[in-house]
Amino acid sequence: MKNREVADILRKTAQLLDIKGDNPYRIRAYERASQTIESLTKDVEELAREGKLETIPGIGADLANKIREILKTGTLSTFEELKKEIPPVLLTFLEIPGLGPKKVKVIYEKYGITSIEDLEKACLQHKIAKLPGFGFKTEENILKGIRLFRERTGRRPLGEVLPLAEEVVFLLRNRAPVIDIAIAGSIRRQKETVKDIDILITTQQAETTMKVVAELPLVEEIIALGDTKTSVRLRSGIQMDVRVVEPEAWGAALAYFTGSKAHNIRIRELALERGLKINEYGVFRGEERIAGRTEEEVYAVLGLPFIPPELREDRGEIEVALQGKLPQLVNYEDILGDGHVHSKYSDGSASLEEIILKAEALGLSWVAICDHSQGLKIAGGVPVEELWKKKKRIEELNNRSQKVKLIMGAEVDILSDGTLDYPDEVLKEIDFVIAGIHTGFQQDERQITFRLVSALKHPLVHAIAHPTGRVLGEREPYAVNMEEVLEAAKTYGKALEINAYYKRLDLNDIYVKASVEKGIPLIIGTDAHHVDQMDFLKLGVGVARRGWCEKKDLLNTLSYEKVIEWSKKHKS
Ligand SMILES: [Zn+2]
Ligand SMILES: [Zn+2]
Structure with a gap:
């Protein structure tokens, strides 16, 4: 024991x-x-x-x-x-x-x-x-x-469960005679929190494969061990279902088990309208299976293009797909920079040099170094004199480094009265000012909204960090009128952050979609306090895709020169 x-x-x-x-x-x-x-x-x-x-x-x-x-x-x-x-x-x-x-x-x-x-x-x-x-x-x-x-x-944060699911896929590819293997369910849709892990497999040796699943080192308890389905509980407490499907039904099963339920219901209705029947085994006309091998084929017989998993929530994707107007979703490969990283200058653990190395490994070409502002003492807020040293150091490194450029940024605290934690003559010298609320979460909706709108109105602010303040499973969003915040961002041409830290994912998909519709620029920032956390960029892209973001909607897809240009234009 x-x-x-x-x-x-x-x-x-x-x-x-x-x-x-x-x-x-x-x-x-x-x-x-x-x-x-x-x-x-x-x-x-x-x-x-x-x-x-x-x-x-x-x-x-x-x-x-x-x-x-x-x-x-x-x-x-x-x-x-x-x-x-x-x-x-x-x-x-x-x-x-x-x-x-x-x-x-x-x-x-x-x-x-x-x-x-x-x-x-x-x-x-x-x-x-x-x-x-x-x-x-x-x-x-x-x-x-x-x-x-x-x-x-x-439900667990996606950022906690996704690595486990990916490890299972890696292990099964290496240890079991699998042909195809895919993660389905809400993980594939990149939902911010997930309940369990769904994995689909094709194999010619189902029994052997299922035995390998049951014996994976991550497994704590076997709930049910069968020929075509095995359910286990992983050591982290999360349930995982692994199903073997026949190759002819691969696409149909993938669509079925990816969901969402609401999306699947609409798809079933579309099939019925066409005199077809759809289930996890395929699309059928009478007894005859007319599609099922790939998802593309399943959607095609219903008169639809392939709908990316992140959109499958019945939030209008089917209507838009029927009109041939699906958005060209942004891809991870389109991302050139990280908009929010902390260094040793505040409460981050990495030096600027280490951040450059990590960014290079991730294939990025720029990183905005946004350390906390002077008043946020518990988070190592940077006093003004230090800020000038940091700026000088960034310039030195930028002259030396070819592949990765650093952007002189700051995460400036929005004080309780809506003013900012650095004076204007200091803010003027910072190329990317992202303002955020870190104290006074208990204020009423009117005051919180006022603070955010004041920051957006400020001529030297570029963006708002983690706009709703929620922390998954720990803290609800503060009371804020997001409609007013979005309106202000639009009016003043400012960006809103998709904070990609796995417990934040703030903005969420719903507000991202609303921002995209209003033409508000968005910027993904990992809020990394350790270089490993810069990997969360992927989760940010997931949220962006769930919010119907195209390449043009994200500042992260701009080159270093273009971001600096944008930053100058949005500072008066
Ligand atoms: Zn913050
Ligand atoms: Zn931060």
Whole structure:
């Protein structure tokens, strides 16, 4: 047993005791023991074997006995008893931001609620607000917490799951007799968060292939092992389904399992209108399969061109495709620069030289070095004197470096009153000023919108960083009227960022599409604080494609000279 598992049981015991309203000292003892075990650098099992449990600070004879019991039986009798008294699902409630043991206890005792769905329903019916000590504000917070909790547990950021899926594909290509292999599902559509991994395969040796899948090092648990479908849970907790399909149905299966559901429903309707039937095995006229081998062929018999996976959301792509007016989506290869990277000058870990090397490896020709501004002390904000040193250094490097040019940038904090964190005479000297909100997230919609619009209006600002402020699974967007922000960006000719950091992806696809429709320039920035994070550029391109971006919509597709030209033109 690992330290984490022991700590987990101790913590859950503490939480159940807390919900029960047990003795605070007892609760605290379990809590502390849990924290101690979790932060141990030695294996707790080994310490137990050596009879040294009591030497761990904070672990007395009593707790040592409990730990020995957990190690021996895999659980704790106290914990098992408590679970009979209090439904353990209430422990999940504690993971909802905004809910503590006292509140969980009241909700359970008053209404007997034991599922998140029922809790949500009770909130929507304002039954929770009526409870003593709750009120409407709490109810609203619980609803918000449920949303965040679902985001966190049900769906994972694409940036976390995509590398796992790619590793599986790599391993299967090398270890199993596969002919075709592809990632389908929401990963293929580049959705910002995904629920599971769907992989399709063609092979002549299905059984062998499925065995290889089950034995992959990433697999923790086999849910179902079959000839044509295997479901496993990966060690990271995410479920993966691998299906073997016949080559004649490859395209149909790929389309079917890529989704989205809404897109597939529309496609099915189109087929019906033409007297055809479509499913994961192909497109059929009566009994005869008339298409299925490739996706192109499947779309073609329905009178459609190939629709890129990122567009398959039933957001108008089918109508546009029928008219032959699908956008020419931007490709990763079109991207020449990264619009937002932090260096050692603020809280980044890389030197300018290291950033140049990484950019070169990525095939980029420019990088905007946007370090935090002076007031943002916790993020290593750059004081003005340092800024001049940085500018000089960038000029030196640019004279030397042929392939990659650096752009003297700054990520300037938009202060609570809408003013900027560098004076104008400083901003004037910066070639790419991206302004963003980093404090005062709690302000009301009017004030937040005012701050962003003021920044857009400022003649020395070029773009807005992470415009809505959301962090996937951690922080909801701040209250902001995005329509007004988009309108201001359009009016003043300023750019909006697609922040490509995997937890942000902000703007999201919806606002990207709205920006494209309004003709607002967009710029992808990885917000990298470490050179490895510059790889997130790909995720930014995914968002851009989901937002119907063409090459012309992104400043990243301009050459270094053209970006500088754009920057000069947009500074008055
Ligand atoms: Zn920022
Ligand atoms: Zn940043």
